[in-house]
Amino acid sequence: MAEPGKTIEELCEIKEKIVASYPDKVGKNRDKHIQVKGCTDAPSIDANAKTIPGIITTRGCAFAGAKGVVLGPIKDAVNLVHGPVGCSYYSWLTRRNLARPAEGGQSFLQYCCTTDMQEGDIVFGGEKKLMQAIREVHEILAPEAIIVSATCPVGLIGDDIASVSRQAEEELGVKVFSANCEGYKGVSQSVGHHIACNALMEHVVGTEELGDPTPLDINIFGEYNIGGDLWSIEPVLERIGYRIVSTYTGDASVHDLARAPHAKLNILMCHRSINYATKMFNDRYGLPWLKINYVGIEETARSLREMACFFGDEELMEKTEAVIGEEMARIAPEMERYRQRLEGKKIMLFVGGSRAHHFQRLSEELGMNVVMAGYEFAHRDDYEGRQILSQIRKKGMSKVVQDIQYELEPGFKPPLSEAELEEKNRQLGGHLLDYEGMISHMKEGALIMNDLNHHETELIIRELEPDVFCSGIKDKYVVEKMGVPSRQLHSYDYSGPYTGFDGALTFARDIDMAVSTPTIRFITPPWKDTEADCDA
Amino acid sequence: MAKSSVSTTNACKLCRPLGACLAFRGIEGSMVLLHGSQGCSTYMRRYISGHFREPVDIASSALSETQAVYGGAENLKQGIRNVVAKYAPAVLGVATTCLAETIGDDVGMAIAELLEEDPEMRAIEIIPVSTPSYSGGYMDGFRDSCVAILEKMASAEQSRADQGSGRIGRLNLFPGFLSPADIRYLKLVMAGFGLESMIVPDISETLDAGIGPVFSRIPAGGASVKDIRLAGSATASIELGLLNPAGQSAALLLERSLGVPARRLPIPMGIRYSDLLFEAICSVTGTPLPEKYQQERGRLVDAMVDAHKYLFGKRAVVYGEPDFVAALTCFLADVGVQPVVCASGGDGPEFRKTLEVLTRDLDETPEILVETDFSDIRFHSRAAAADLLIGSSKGNHIARDLDIPLVRLGYPIHDRIGGQRILHVGYAGALNLLDILTNTLIAKEQEHLGYGYSYM
Numbered sequence: 001m002a003e004p005g006k007t008i009e010e011l012c013e014i015k016e017k018i019v020a021s022y023p024d025k026v027g028k029n030r031d032k033h034i035q036v037k038g039c040t041d042a043p044s045i046d047a048n049a050k051t052i053p054g055i056i057t058t059r060g061c062a063f064a065g066a067k068g069v070v071l072g073p074i075k076d077a078v079n080l081v082h083g084p085v086g087c088s089y090y091s092w093l094t095r096r097n098l099a100r101p102a103e104g105g106q107s108f109l110q111y112c113c114t115t116d117m118q119e120g121d122i123v124f125g126g127e128k129k130l131m132q133a134i135r136e137v138h139e140i141l142a143p144e145a146i147i148v149s150a151t152c153p154v155g156l157i158g159d160d161i162a163s164v165s166r167q168a169e170e171e172l173g174v175k176v177f178s179a180n181c182e183g184y185k186g187v188s189q190s191v192g193h194h195i196a197c198n199a200l201m202e203h204v205v206g207t208e209e210l211g212d213p214t215p216l217d218i219n220i221f222g223e224y225n226i227g228g229d230l231w232s233i234e235p236v237l238e239r240i241g242y243r244i245v246s247t248y249t250g251d252a253s254v255h256d257l258a259r260a261p262h263a264k265l266n267i268l269m270c271h272r273s274i275n276y277a278t279k280m281f282n283d284r285y286g287l288p289w290l291k292i293n294y295v296g297i298e299e300t301a302r303s304l305r306e307m308a309c310f311f312g313d314e315e316l317m318e319k320t321e322a323v324i325g326e327e328m329a330r331i332a333p334e335m336e337r338y339r340q341r342l343e344g345k346k347i348m349l350f351v352g353g354s355r356a357h358h359f360q361r362l363s364e365e366l367g368m369n370v371v372m373a374g375y376e377f378a379h380r381d382d383y384e385g386r387q388i389l390s391q392i393r394k395k396g397m398s399k400v401v402q403d404i405q406y407e408l409e410p411g412f413k414p415p416l417s418e419a420e421l422e423e424k425n426r427q428l429g430g431h432l433l434d435y436e437g438m439i440s441h442m443k444e445g446a447l448i449m450n451d452l453n454h455h456e457t458e459l460i461i462r463e464l465e466p467d468v469f470c471s472g473i474k475d476k477y478v479v480e481k482m483g484v485p486s487r488q489l490h491s492y493d494y495s496g497p498y499t500g501f502d503g504a505l506t507f508a509r510d511i512d513m514a515v516s517t518p519t520i521r522f523i524t525p526p527w528k529d530t531e532a533d534c535d536a
Numbered sequence: 537m538a539k540s541s542v543s544t545t546n547a548c549k550l551c552r553p554l555g556a557c558l559a560f561r562g563i564e565g566s567m568v569l570l571h572g573s574q575g576c577s578t579y580m581r582r583y584i585s586g587h588f589r590e591p592v593d594i595a596s597s598a599l600s601e602t603q604a605v606y607g608g609a610e611n612l613k614q615g616i617r618n619v620v621a622k623y624a625p626a627v628l629g630v631a632t633t634c635l636a637e638t639i640g641d642d643v644g645m646a647i648a649e650l651l652e653e654d655p656e657m658r659a660i661e662i663i664p665v666s667t668p669s670y671s672g673g674y675m676d677g678f679r680d681s682c683v684a685i686l687e688k689m690a691s692a693e694q695s696r697a698d699q700g701s702g703r704i705g706r707l708n709l710f711p712g713f714l715s716p717a718d719i720r721y722l723k724l725v726m727a728g729f730g731l732e733s734m735i736v737p738d739i740s741e742t743l744d745a746g747i748g749p750v751f752s753r754i755p756a757g758g759a760s761v762k763d764i765r766l767a768g769s770a771t772a773s774i775e776l777g778l779l780n781p782a783g784q785s786a787a788l789l790l791e792r793s794l795g796v797p798a799r800r801l802p803i804p805m806g807i808r809y810s811d812l813l814f815e816a817i818c819s820v821t822g823t824p825l826p827e828k829y830q831q832e833r834g835r836l837v838d839a840m841v842d843a844h845k846y847l848f849g850k851r852a853v854v855y856g857e858p859d860f861v862a863a864l865t866c867f868l869a870d871v872g873v874q875p876v877v878c879a880s881g882g883d884g885p886e887f888r889k890t891l892e893v894l895t896r897d898l899d900e901t902p903e904i905l906v907e908t909d910f911s912d913i914r915f916h917s918r919a920a921a922a923d924l925l926i927g928s929s930k931g932n933h934i935a936r937d938l939d940i941p942l943v944r945l946g947y948p949i950h951d952r953i954g955g956q957r958i959l960h961v962g963y964a965g966a967l968n969l970l971d972i973l974t975n976t977l978i979a980k981e982q983e984h985l986g987y988g989y990s991y992m
Contacts, residue, residue, distance in 0.1 A: 023621055051574050051598040053611045054618030061575025084634050084669035085544065086551025090579035094586075110933050116544040119671045122638055133543030140541070140911075152573055152635035153670065156604060183573035184604045184635055454593055455622050458753070474581045478591040482751045523747050 005369060005445050006464065011036040014463045015447070018456055026052055033451055038444030044388070045439070047450045048379040050187050056454040058350075058376050058474045063087055065192020065377075066181030067149040068095055069273055071199070073224050073249045074257065075099035075107040078143040081114040082130050082161055083151025087183070088114035096491045097224045098231075099251045108143055117153060126159050134168040134176060145175035145204075145254040155182040175254065177203035186401070188377035188451075190272065190353065194401045197276040200248075200257060201404055205277075206285070208255055210262035216242045216311065217263040221278050221289065222270025222354065225250025227496025232503045233294050236327070240304065240319050248274055261285040264415040265310055267292045267303070271435050272353025272375070272382050276403055282433065284406035286414025288421060290428070291435040294499050295355075295507075296362030297328065297335065309427055327501040335365070338508035343367035345467040345515055348460070350452050350475070351489040353378040357438035359470065359489060359498075359507075366508050371464050373442065374449035376472075383448065385437035454478060468514050483523050485514035539908050546910035548855055548930070549881025550948075551669040554580050555677025556631035557594050558713060560663075562737020563685060564758035565626035567619055569595040571612050571643060572633025586950040588716075588743045593753070595619045599635055608636060609646040616650055620660060623753060626761050627661040627689075629681060637668035661761065663688045673882050675777075675857045678713050679784035682736055686786045690767035692794055705821060706770045707733045708796065710786045712777035712803065712859065713947065716744035717959045725962065728826045729817055734763040734770065736786065744956045768794035772820040774813070775800045776961075777859035779886045802890075803859050804961045805969065806867025807836055813962070832963040839967055840871055843974040846992070848872035850977060853917045853934075855879040855908075855927040856946045858887040864926060864945070865902070866894050871970060874898060876920035879905035879913045910934060924977065941976045945969070 006014070015034050019027040032046035051057055060068065067079055068091045081088035092112035101107040115133045117126050130148065137146055146168070148161050161178040169176040179199045181192045210217070218237070223230050230250045237244060245263040246256035260266075266278050266289040278289035290310060292303035301324045308320040347368045349356040356373040363370050375382060381389050408414070416424065425432040439448060447464070449456065457475055461482055469479040472490040479486040487493050487510055498507045553570055557580050560568045570577045577596035584592040597615040599608045612630070619628060630643055643664045651657050665684045667677040711722060719740035726733040741757025767773075767790055775787035778800040782788050787798035799820060804813035810833075814825055850873045854864045858880045865875045875898070878891050883906040891904050903916050914934045917925065925931045925942045929951045935942035949955030959965040978992050 023618075026618065050600065051596070052618060053598045053615030054569065054595045055622075056577075056593050056595055057574070058578065059574050060578045061573045064575050064578070080543070084551060085547050085549060085673075086554070086576070086579065086634075086669045088544075089547050089550060090583055092546075094582065110546075112546050114544050114547060115542075116547065117634075117670050119668070122634075122670050129542055136541045136543045137545075140545070152604075152633070153638045156635070156638045183575040184599050184601060187600065188574065454591075454753070458751070473585050474578065474592070477585060477589060478751075481591060481745070481747055483747060524749065528749075 005371065008036055008038045008445055011445060011447055012039055014460070017463075018459055021455070021459065026055070030456075033449065035439075035448040037439060037442045037446045037448060045380060045383050045448060045450055047375070047383060048187060048190060048377070049451075051451070057451055058472055059451065060189040060377075061183035062181045062185040062189065062192035062195060063149060063151050063183045064091065065189030065273070066179045066196040067091055067192070069189065069224065070193055070196035070249055071147050071149065071179060073097040073099065073109070074145070074147070074252050074254055075101065075109055076105050076143055076253045076255075077145040077147050078108045078111060078113055078137050078141050079147050079149060080133060080137055081149055081151060082126060082154050082159065083114065083117055084153065085114055085116045087151040088112050095224070096226050096494070097250050098228050099225065102253055105253065106143070108141060111141065113137055122153055122157055125157060126154070127164050130159065130161065130164050131168060134164070135172065138172045138174055143174075145177070148176065148178040150178070150180050150182050152183045155180060155184075175203065190377040190379065191401055193273040194276050197274060197280070198401070198404055201277060201280050201284075204254060204257050205281070206258065206261045206409065208258035210245060210259040213262050214243050215264065216316070217245045218242050218307070219246050219248065219260045219263045219266045220244060221248040221266050221268045222274040223247045223250045224270070226490070227492040227498070229497040229499040229503065232497035233500040236304075236323060236500050240308075240323050241316055242307075248277060261287060261412070263287065265290060265307070267307065269293065270352070270354040272378050275435070280403055280406055284409050285412055286408055286416070288416065288424075288432050290432055293358050293361075295358040295503065296365055297331070297501060297504050298365060299358075299361045300500055300504075301328070306428055306431060310424055310432070312424070312427070331501050331505055334505055335508060338505070338512055339365070339367045341512050341516065342508070344369070346371045346464065347511070348372040348464070348466045348469045349489065350374045350376070350449070350469075350471045352376060353382055355489055357382070357441065360438070360441060362504055362507060365504070366511065368511075370442065370446055371466060372447040372449060372460060373438065374452050376451060378450065381435065381437060383437050383439050383450070385440060386435050458482065468511055483520060485517070485520060487511060487514050537903060537905055540912055544909045546930070546933070547881060548879065548909050548913065549673040550583070552667040552672050552674060552677035553631045553633050553669060554583065555674035555679070555713070556629055556665050556667050556681040557584060557592075558674070558739070559678045559681035559685070559737045560627070560629035561592070561742050562735075562739040562758050563627045563764070564760045565754055566629060566758065567593065567595060567623050567625040567627075567754065568629040568631060569597060569615050569619055570631055570633055571597045571608060571636040571641065572599055573635050574598045576633045583948060587948040588956045589953070590743055590745060590755070590956075593623070604635065604639055607639065608641050609649070612641070612643065612646045613650045613653070616647075616657070616662065617654065620657065625660060625754060627663065627685075630662060630664045631667045631677065631681070632665070633667070634669040637666065637670075661689060673857070675713065675780060675859075675882065676784065679780045679786070682710055682786040683784060683789050685736060685764065686767060686789055689761065689764045690790060690794060691765065692768060705731050706766070707731050707817070707820070708767050708770045708773035708787070708790065709733050709735045710773065710775040711735060712775070713857075714776070714803070714961060715956055715958050716740045717957045718961045718965065721959055721962050721964060725817070725829070728828055729821060729823055731821060734767055735759055736764060768796060770796050772797045772799060774816055774820070776803050776813070778802060779858040779862065779884055779890065781884070802866070803863040804965075805863035806870050806966050807833070807840070807963070808866050808870050809863050810962050810966055829963065836963045836967045836970070839970055843970055844872055846974045846977050849874060850923045851876045851921060853877040853879070853913065853920070853922045853925045855913055855925070855931060858882045858884055860946050862887065862890045862894065865891060867966065867969065869894060869898060873973075874900055875902045876900065876922055877903045877905065877913065877916045879908045879916070881908060883907045926973075941980050943973055943976050
């Protein structure tokens with residue numbers, strides 16, 4: 001059962017061991033990406049830095065961030081990938097963002113459309129082919145919008161996809177826009193998120209009116225409906241009385257995205273991928289955002305209460321408390337059963353740009369100790385909070401991709417005056433338009449590792465012997481081959497949803513499954529000494 | 537018939553560097569580095585891991601804007617150094633991507649510079665392969681990698697030295713991209729004939745490994761460097777799959793450069809093509825067919841007789857790489873199933889010709905789709921009133937749409953487990969396919985029986 005955790009000194013030694021395992025230059029670099037919470041002389045963590053060639057990280061590219069993450073889930077648009085065949089194929093439903101067609105509408109997520117550039121297109125340019133491909137997509141699939149995204153060669157050969165998209169929009173009378181998210185841009189998928197947010201702001205947001213506004217209209221940002229996450233929290237929000245105008249962008253319609261400025265509050269789940277858009281919404285429409293987290297029971301309840309506090313409506317607050325009370329009472333016995341089974345287990349969370357934070361409280365609610373957490377592609381503010389934003393030195397592509405600077409849209413009436421907003425923020429303890437980052441919520445004596453690579457994964461598993469390691473498919477089998485159970489927190493290992501009250505139970509069940517399955521006991525055969533290499 | 541549109545909707549092919557990653561995985565102690573942006577390595581690792589459920593480490597030179605403009609040689613060298621420092625591979629494949637190819641990086645020169653700067657790197661076989669994603673598909677990358685490996689490592693000196701030692705009964709086998717279960721079967725066949733063999737690539741262990749007490753970063757198994765160096769001393773080379781151009785044939789390369797006679801055969805799926813394989817082994821080694829395989833063949837024919845009543849006249853759609861489709865078409869024709877659509881994202885005049893010959897005597901001529909996508913395959917499957925689909929997981933949307941079963945074979949299979957353990961080849965593989973196919977059709981029929989469950 002629970003062992004006493006490592007002391008901060010021991011963890012610092014482990015960190016030194018990792019750093020020493022590299023050639024000098026690489027070691028110096030990695031030193032800045034690893035921190036021990038509670039270690040007094042720790043400098044700020046480095047993040048969003050260049051990937052070291054030959055170090056096997058789990059990071060993706062700008063295309064993966066733009067098309068794969070932000071633009072891909074828009075259900076009634078077709079994503080047309082301009083490039084050779086691979087990138088569209090690899091991003092073909094691989095992120096498990098689910099969608100159901102709206103009544104009378106369509107979902108094109110099953111489609112993977114590409115110009116499949118050939119050598120001739122690389123040499124002579126692919127604009128004509130792209131134009132023809134857009135026409136075909138329009139003619140055959142007739143989506144509500146066509147989104148063109150670029151892969152590596154496009155920027156190199158200078159195909160002007162923005163101009164082709166503009167021409168196509170004029171010719172076909174359907175929304176066509178593009179994202180120059182060539183894979184070589186930036187240091188990871190992160191820059192792709194930013195490129196996609198800018199494209200949405202420029203071409204979609206605010207292009208339609210919301211016909212029937214209600215006082216409790218909200219948007220959910222950074223919710224991609226992985227494994228149905230949206231569908232788990234949506235009924236809870238609706239029961240309380242909220243209406244979701246749009247998500248950004250899980251199960252979203254391009255029309256909902258367009259009408260989103262008319263909501264009263266943006267709640268923000270995945271800070272990393274879409275905080276650019278929430279900021280631009282605030283600049284342009286005076287629409288404030290609130291960082292919430294509906295993974296974990298306490299966090300869901302806290303988020304719902306803060307939302308109710310924002311709207312300040314008595315009835316809403318009562319309804320919120322009633323729903324929280326009902327839901328908690330309903331799932332408490334089962335949560336308790338799982339908590340007893342998982343008490344003291346050591347869990348590692350290495351995922352995403354926000355999820356390693358989101359899943360911490362839930363893990364703790366289940367009695368587990370988070371011994372290591374880290375992000376693949378986060379920035380420093382995801383670790384240390386937005387107060388350090390001004391200190392981040394812009395480098396590489398982050399210099400090139402900037403937020404579009406919006407003034408308040410003329411004639412647009414923000415939901416709250418500045419004075420009202422200030423008062424709200426006071427009531428919310430300054431939480432509006434802010435994110436405290438992951439580190440402040442972590443316990444002393446936990447390791448924080450940014451952009452973990454395969455070599456370090458192995459090392460850290462040997463040193464800290466976790467009971468379960470949560471990451472993605474590229475690490476999963478490494479971890480399992482080492483005899484440690486693993487769950488994917490990108491795809492949820494084809495389970496989920498993990499959000500809200502029911503999602504907490506599903507997560508508990510899945511982690512319990514991982515640590516309780518009898519299968520791992522068989523790694524050591526009965527005729528071998530059972531002490532060796534086997535923690536069971 | 538070629539694709540009906542300029543755009544590709546739901547592609548039926550995978551990109552070229554993926555094939556290099558798969559091929560190098562079958563060499564002992566090897567690693568691959570993709571010269572390109574970080575995303576390629578991540579996407580390909582994801583796609584290989586998803587099918588095999590194994591760790592797949594692929595390094596990247598992680599090019600960004602600066603290298604896209606000024607060239608990526610320094611990143612490539614640093615990447616190789618870091619992979620060598622942390623993985624100590626015996627063989628390192630360096631495959632290009634569309635980024636590296638478009639900017640025109642000279643990989644050979646960068647490697648030469650590296651060897652100059654770090655002479656200790658000469659102990660490692662660093663093998664570059666050009667795999668631009670905008671040309672061909674993953675089997676091109678796969679075959680090119682096999683050729684590059686042999687070209688680099690099988691030398692004439694080794695070959696002469698070995699002939700001196702009087703080695704006989706040694707075969708080179710180039711199986712193409714088969715499942716680990718297939719490779720294990722072929723190894724048993726070789727052993728059954730009393731042959732020593734070199735299989736390139738040999739993914740039987742590296743992409744279907746057990747959990748052992750000690751985790752090894754580069755999985756055990758694969759064709760050994762020592763064996764590859766001896767390729768020139770083999771009695772003959774047998775290559776499975778013959779629809780790729782001759783320049784992509786490792787067997788022909790060895791014949792040309794080291795005088796090892798080459799036999800190129802179709803993938804031995806189904807009875808007819810399995811017969812070709814066994815005949816070829818018997819003839820190049822001068823040994824009769826071992827009793828075991830005579831029995832295996834007998835069992836297969838017996839099963840085919842049993843199954844014919846469920847299969848005859850059923851209408852099947854087959855899709856995948858050209859060699860895979862041709863072999864499956866042959867198998868279907870032999871068991872009385874009517875192939876109605878034979879489709880590939882690839883092309884080649886040999887492919888069409890082979891299919892035409894294979895299906896010449898059938899009651900119905902199938903629609904042959906080349907350079908196609910799943911959008912066209914869906915259209916033609918519906919038009920042909922198909923009873924079932926055979927191929928990778930990517931046909932699942934069509935299967936749902938048309939309410940017909942999909943028999944998952946080949947690669948990638950990511951919505952079922954066990955893709956790496958499907959035995960496709962030889963008499964045993966044919967038997968396996970026959971059982972899967974037959975039971976799938978029976979299950980479908982039972983589902984729809986108006987009077988409930990019945991003996992079949």
